[in-house]
Amino acid sequence: xxxxxxxxxxxxxxxxxxxIAIVAFPVYLAIVASTQDNAVIANGQMxxxxxxxxxxxxxxxxxxxxxGSTREPVLNMMLNSLVMALLIxxxxxxxxxxxxxxIVYFRFPFRMAIFWIIFITLMLPVEVRIYPTYKIVAxxxxxxxxxxxxxxxxxxxxxxxLFRQFFMxxxxxxxxxxxxxxxxxxxxxxxxxxxxxxxxxxxxxxILFILGWNQYLWPLLITTRDDMQTIQVGIRKMITTxxxxxxxxxxxxxxxxxMLPPVFVVVVMQKLFVRGLVxxxx
Amino acid sequence: MQKQAIFQSKLLPYALVAPQLAIVLIFFYWxxxxxxxxxxxxxxxxxxxxxxxxxxxxxxxxxxxxYFAAIVRTFAFSFAIAxxxxxxxxxxxxxxxxxxxxxxxxxxxxxWPYAVAPPVVGVLWVFMLHPSLGVLSRYLRAMGVDWNPLxxxxxxxxxxxxxxxxxxxxxxxxxxxxGLQSIPKSVIEAAAxxxxxxxxxxxTVIFPLLSPTIFFLLxxxxxxxxxxxxxxxxxxxxxxxxxxxxxLVYKVYTDGLLGGNLGSSAAQSxxxxxxxxxxxxxxxxxxxxxxxx
Numbered sequence: 375x376x377x378x379x380x381x382x383x384x385x386x387x388x389x390x391x392x393x394i395a396i397v398a399f400p401v402y403l404a405i406v407a408s409t410q411d412n413a414v415i416a417n418g419q420m421x422x423x424x425x426x427x428x429x430x431x432x433x434x435x436x437x438x439x440x441x442g443s444t445r446e447p448v449l450n451m452m453l454n455s456l457v458m459a460l461l462i463x464x465x466x467x468x469x470x471x472x473x474x475x476x477i478v479y480f481r482f483p484f485r486m487a488i489f490w491i492i493f494i495t496l497m498l499p500v501e502v503r504i505y506p507t508y509k510i511v512a513x514x515x516x517x518x519x520x521x522x523x524x525x526x527x528x529x530x531x532x533x534x535x536l537f538r539q540f541f542m543x544x545x546x547x548x549x550x551x552x553x554x555x556x557x558x559x560x561x562x563x564x565x566x567x568x569x570x571x572x573x574x575x576x577x578x579x580x581i582l583f584i585l586g587w588n589q590y591l592w593p594l595l596i597t598t599r600d601d602m603q604t605i606q607v608g609i610r611k612m613i614t615t616x617x618x619x620x621x622x623x624x625x626x627x628x629x630x631x632x633m634l635p636p637v638f639v640v641v642v643m644q645k646l647f648v649r650g651l652v653x654x655x656x
Numbered sequence: 657m658q659k660q661a662i663f664q665s666k667l668l669p670y671a672l673v674a675p676q677l678a679i680v681l682i683f684f685y686w687x688x689x690x691x692x693x694x695x696x697x698x699x700x701x702x703x704x705x706x707x708x709x710x711x712x713x714x715x716x717x718x719x720x721x722x723y724f725a726a727i728v729r730t731f732a733f734s735f736a737i738a739x740x741x742x743x744x745x746x747x748x749x750x751x752x753x754x755x756x757x758x759x760x761x762x763x764x765x766x767x768w769p770y771a772v773a774p775p776v777v778g779v780l781w782v783f784m785l786h787p788s789l790g791v792l793s794r795y796l797r798a799m800g801v802d803w804n805p806l807x808x809x810x811x812x813x814x815x816x817x818x819x820x821x822x823x824x825x826x827x828x829x830x831x832x833x834x835g836l837q838s839i840p841k842s843v844i845e846a847a848a849x850x851x852x853x854x855x856x857x858x859x860t861v862i863f864p865l866l867s868p869t870i871f872f873l874l875x876x877x878x879x880x881x882x883x884x885x886x887x888x889x890x891x892x893x894x895x896x897x898x899x900x901x902x903x904l905v906y907k908v909y910t911d912g913l914l915g916g917n918l919g920s921s922a923a924q925s926x927x928x929x930x931x932x933x934x935x936x937x938x939x940x941x942x943x944x945x946x947x948x949x
Contacts (some may be wrong), residue, residue: 382854386751393748394765397825400780403791407783418789469676476672479662488673495684497936501883501905502928505912505921506687506694526683529676546661559663588773590887591909606775610891613779622783629779636771641764648830651770 401630408432408627415622427623435627440612448628451605454523455587456635458604461524462586463579470530471571474537475563479549489538496531500592508595518602523593527586532654533578540574541567577650580643584636605632688929694922713923722899723907723924730903733817734881738874741821745828746870750858752829753836763833770826774887781819782892805893809900812893816901819892820885827880828873835869836862875939882931904928 403422407415410425436449476482477489500507507526516522544567552562593604603611609628613620640647698709717723752762772780784792787804796803805811839862847861886905889895895902895910902910908924911917 383756386754386756389751390748390756390762390766393744393825394762397766397769397822400784400822403784404780415789418794420789420791422791469679472672473676476669478659480665480669480672481662482666482669485669488677491685492676492680495680497933498684498688498929499883499932501886501908502925502932503684503687503691504908504925506690506925507683509690510682510687525679529679529684534676542659546659549661559665559668562663584771588771590773590775590890594890606773606887609779610775613782613891622789625779626783629776632776633772636773637768640768640771644764644767651827651830652834
């Protein structure tokens, strides 16, 4: 047994709590700021303890929006973000699992070529193809639409790879057995393969949901209408107005609302989250 | 590797890959090809005629001091973000990798920032260190620092690096912890029996065994610093003051917004593509040597 002295143990606890404090402090400040009066914050006189404007600020944030020119209730932005995140997560899983199924369980010309075509998209993140992609989406009249927000991000080399690897580990006997039972490709996929993939799908969903919810550059480019804004884009627009006019309590409340769903997912589904994270990086 | 038990069907497999293939071709390959073609073309001022100019757009870029500065800046940012975030996360992971009371709670409290979106990270940090109303700025000024990241380029850069490193701690921590836990306890015990004290054990036994994880995380952090810092920069500094925080991705974005030179913008995209290909290549080349979870 390796020696573990009392002092070292205390040191470990101490360093970990410092780490937690560093990680949590900016968020603590946001919580405090969202409950205080804007005038006090703007003076640089913000207190480090929560104030009494909690309900007022969150009511205004969720249902009214800032008092500035872009008056968009944050609840609506969250709804847009939710739709986009779900479309991206579900879409990626759906199209990836069926492509992986085709690639593993069928032999057809160009099978490997198609696999590589999907695989190489790993090297084409949206950042390197922003404007040409924007042009295509505009030509297809998909600006300011949920389809435009999600479709260009919906292909997934990682998910396809993951399902392919998983299918390879599924014993051949299962297919033979269900064939004896008279099952065709659809039945086998639906009754055997999908139930087996459930954990993989859930882990992937957790990661992809966070990824989708946190999209920024793409929604920023293709949404022009205020009512199509996602929360990540909305928050940026709240601090564009001249500094003095920024309503910091509302901005901080929006920041907290923007991180609530993904952080909730990480904390509550921690096992799936860790699994998804490790699997997708393999 | 191939499956022995398969289905026979001529059309079904194509129908199954069709959705993904369509999306990939329309939204990935077509725009990427457009960027490549565009990068070899030069448009006149009115957009009336285009001519094929070989590598002129690229040469122009490399002759442009602003572009060169953006390259250097991006690499410097990546290095600073990766090193600061990795070393802090490693310290925390080493501390958490022992039978402590409440270790699951520690893990939970350290990993959640992974889920915070880059623009939100930017907003949180800009608020904390805002020159006139930031809570931490008060203390900085009390210490005699002339703190104003809205005017001082170096301070703005430091702010971006800190915020970006902050977000990445959780990811690095998680992978370091997994890496540490995969090191057999017997190896560490053997070193302890040989009389190696904790610090020595760390540098001579644990650190070398962790090197695949470190290398893997280094690549991931560089990719992160290149691409995912866009949201942080856009909410914190907009690339300013001046161009003090303009990275390559941010430059593609702003140059494109201004319209102007299509060829140059496309050439910038293609250069980024090459960088991604190289980084992904490195990542896959060493993927087998990575720690097993």
